[in-house]
Amino acid sequence: MSAFGLPPEASTLAPRIDALLFAVTGVTTAVALAVFVTMIVFAIRYRAGSKARRADDVPAAQARARRRVEVAWTLVPLLLFIAAFAWATRLYVARAAPPAEAVDVFVVAKQWMWTLQHPSGQREINELHVARGQPVRLVMTSQDVIHSFFVPAFRLKQDVLPGRYTEMWFTPTRTGRFHLFCAEYCGTDHARMGGDIVVMEPADFERWLDAHGGTPDMAARGEALFRQYGCSGCHGANATIHAPDLAGLFGKPVPLADGTTVIADERYLRDSILLPRKEIAAGYEPIMPSFAGQIGEPDILDLIAYIRRLSGSMERPR
């Protein structure tokens, strides 16, 4: 526990979030005190029958002073609010932009557990091992209802939704176990849907990865699924059907039949598998069948990892 009974600050973002929290709490406490002190002073000074209260006649100098007071109590709070807004916006932007060197971890939530997968293939349930100092980007989705990934020690919380990917990133700054909660009521065992983030020294983490052997990795699993689901029949090298070539696709802009362009990120690939008619690549017939209901979220993530590897780069779209 750190100051005021808060959980320890265990990510790079945590002290920055706390600083804002303490600043806003400090300012609001000071304003509340000032209001109460003024209230008490005025209640005594202008009480019934007091001299100050009987003076109905306000001299001109006092009226001018009043105007200055009004301008002050409008401008000072305005500046304070703008300062709080600017400060919080900086944090919001930092929280939304994972650093380029972040490693990805894929999270699938379901009633009532967290399944997590490292790109090198290691799978975990209700536990995530990471290295201290290494930024991690979580790509998260849900197989059923809305959940929320909450790590108090990192000062981070993000809803995890069915049907789309949400993101969150962090850089752990100290080793240890930090509790992970589900912070969205999701049914009977919601309260038990938790676990731990285990932060290890980088060397220990490498050993952990080796000991929990990742083979096959996600992309290799995705390659097997690519054949199993029949994707290779149209998108493979020897296919006779005119379907988009997936090599070199990930992270690139894709011109669509309606004249717009999208970036081929995880969201686009997922939608193309489940809702193939939503965004038709320009120059292709909308002949791909939907795989909705036939393919689970973990398999989709493996397929995306494979398509990403086909693109020859594990770099993320910016």
Ligand code: CUA
């Ligand atoms: Cu999952 Cu609450």
